[in-house]
Amino acid sequence: MKSSSTYPSQVIARSDTPEALCYSILDILGEGGSGVTYRALDTKNQQLVALKALSLHQIDDWKAIELFEREAKILSTLDRDGIPKYLDYFTTDLNGDRYFYIVQELAPGKNLLEWMRSGWRVSEAEVKTIAIQILEILIYLHRHYPPIVHRDLKPSNIIKTEDGKIFLVDFGAVQQTYHDTFLRGSTVVGTYGYMAPEQFRGQAVPATDLYGLGATILHLLTHRSPAEIPQDGLRLNFRDRLQVSSSFADWLERMLEPDVGSRFSSSTKALEVLKTPPKSKSKPKFSTLDRTLIGMTGLMVLAAIFWTLDRSKYTLLSMAGFISNEPFKAMSERPSVDRLKYYLDRGFNVNTLDINRRSLMYHAIQNDLPDVVVFLIDRGADISDSANLIQQQEDKLKSIRESKKIAEEMLDKGYVANRGKLKQENEERLRHEEEIISNTSINNIAYYAIVKNRIAVLKVLIDRGVKIDRIYPDENRLSFLHLASVHQDGEIVKLLLDRGVDPNIKDSFGCTPLHTAIVRNLMPYAPRLSSYINSINAANDSISKQSVVYLASAGAKSNTTCRLNNEGYRYADTQDRSTAIPSLIRSKYRLYYPQDITDRTTPANLLLLFDITDINFDAYPQSK
Structure with a gap:
């Protein structure tokens, strides 16, 4: 409520009673967030009262009225020495404003x-x-x-x-x-x-x-x-x-x-x-038996301390700034769940990162350990979209949280109006920014499971709520389905299609997963994925036939063009790839640089280009 240093009226009259009650304001007792309190005289009964007033025009929000009415309602139920007696509650309209009033006995002193x-x-x-x-x-x-x-x-x-x-x-x-x-x-x-x-x-x-x-x-x-x-x-x-x-x-x-x-x-x-008066302290006297019992208790305490140190050794190491490499080393040896349980039960944080900023979850995927993945998730491993963000997103999120911390410290140290409201707004802003980052990025844990072709791990992640319809936030804008289509067996492609991923989702070049499955080692972003894809060198090994079949069966369009024009084949030429799409297209269709070749890059035309005759899109009418 806004502060007021003037009286709404020197005499306040309640006109809705048979005999109008009037209160003559004498001076201000105090002002606060819930109104102005006056010392006033009940002119009818010649009694001094405390008259608390709330102006409709001067409140910041309607919550003030709710609190004021709640105060009146509760005061009317109270009857105890030490709480000034409730006398009245009413409203009046004065000078175009509405005022709410609570009347109580005036406490002396x-x-x-x-x-x-x-x-x-x-x-x-x-x-x-x-x-x-x-x-x-x-x-x-x-x-x-x-x-x-x-x-x-x-x-x-x-x-x-x-x-x-x-x-x-x-x-x-x-x-x-x-x-x-x-x-x-x-x-x-x-x-x-x-x-x-x-x-x-x-x-x-x-x-x-x-x-x-x-x-x-x-x-x-x-x-x-x-x-x-x-x-x-x-x-x-x-x-x-x-x-x-x-x-x-x-x-x-x-x-x-x-x-x-x-x-x-x-x-x-x-x-x-x-x-209760404090108890007097006297020096205790111990018998021989008492001393024996105390000694035995001391030994038990020492044993308990050593046991606690063993059970908490990784927590203590972390508090001292050290991160043990033992759990990460164990992951490369394909450990059992019981062995990992040993480390976590002794205080090792399941989300700790090694010196390469890789988590236990990363190592479990690397070594294809779905049972370990389940165990880590059950012990609190972070598989949210904000876990293992790319550096740019992580820096942004860190900056947002640091700004929130600074703002809260300033609010805590200073006398700021509406402090609670500002803190709430600060919390809502952080949640909103985190949600934006989460919704504009794919889950990097699932991303790694796909590029490593870990289908059992990916099933676990999907069952635990990981979203699979996101786009990777870089210049290529790859979907999970694009990444999966490079694998020869096509099993992850089938899993993603069965879980409802759009078979016609496009990357930044306009290419669909069907393009990627056909020419998986020749796409403009293929060199970036080469570290994850094994034995992709020769053109005759380029197609992932099983992925093509799954995609065509799910309705992937065979007539979608892919933007592999000037920009696309200039990129390929700089890589000096003799089997690159632009070179093949130029030789097949006698097209010369820099002529646009977009209309030639449909999946159907690419099958003809590579002389692949054992796949016929006519067999999949849903792909037309």
Whole structure:
């Protein structure tokens, strides 16, 4: 909500009642994200009230109205000492704007932030008294069904009278956790420094209020905002800044645990521990039997340590910056699943890369080990489209993630408006960019399985959800089907066609997999694939006949032209390939450079060109 320093009206009248109620505004008590709160006089009853107002024109989004109405609804159900009594909720239209109002009894006294600004210092005994009163209020709120979570506990929302009585105010961020169960992550509400880590994920549970209370107590004791306290990760390092008993420091540390599961299980438990006097410590006396048992326990602990070191040795090596070559060496020896299990059970990360940036999955495909591939996937091997990206994509993804990290650090360190919304937008942008990279690239693990002709491995990858209809993002734009069609047996071609890949998909030259199957060693990109294709030298060994049959049966068109004109045969000439397509076409059809030969490069014409007579497209009417 936008800030307002002027009153909407000096007198607010509720006109929808038989006897119009009027509230005369005296001054502003406070302004925040959920409205402006005024000190006002109920002119009918001559009672001082807190009048909270929300202007429709000044809100940033409709969520503010939802929160305001929720606050009024929940306040109307509350009846406890320490929570100002709810009196009224109404709306009025003034000067072309609509205003929403909540009326409560005015809590006497000043908020804790005002007390601190006036020089007030609190002792351990006094802060315990304040904590006990707030915990008793929280017990009342959390015992509601569903539990009510305040979500914005901080010094400015706690009123203290001269005689020490405490009131909890401003329920503008209140949440009923049953509602939160079904709308988790929908809203980030709270005040930076006092918000528990789970609130940044849009989640709130009763223990969330314990963190807010702990942060408030820390502020009272240090006179510094929790946001200014040094941190170790998400944990606040405050002990050396306090002069309190160790038992109270322990209690406060548990209140401020970043992990919600490590905090007190309830406000009742937190109150019970706070009221329990610390146990006196006396020096223990040990008998001979005790010493024997302690010695045996020590030996058992040592044995456990050695066992743990053995079970975690690869984790420890990784933490020290070393990567063991043992698992990669084992892959070249075609290891059993049990042998690999030995390494992974001792902390070796299944996605670790060797010095050549090759993973265990890469080596499993290299050595045609489908059972090992299944085992690695079950142990968490990354087979997503973003795994093993080409360098250009990997650099882009790394840059995006680094930008996200820097943006989050800036948000965490500064007082930025709409911090939660900006963090959410940052997360959505990263997901969107990752999705773009994923959708514009083929799966490089499946790519390697195809060029190595590992059909059993490829079946496993497809069954585990790898997409097979993508295009390789380089200048040739090859599909999986183009890559598979270079293999003589054609089995991967059949697998891909059976799984629904388009038989007429084209590369950047307009060539289909049928072209590639016929002249697999003569395509413009053939030299780039030569390291993956064995024994492809002579022209009479060029055709992958079985692939041609599978493609024609699936409807691959025999009359599609392929762009092997000036650009194409200039490329072939520079490779000095005497059997290159342009040379053959020039000799067969007496065409001379640089005449266009596109109309001659249909699959049907290429069969004639190579005098291949045992394949007849007339037998496959679907290919016409």
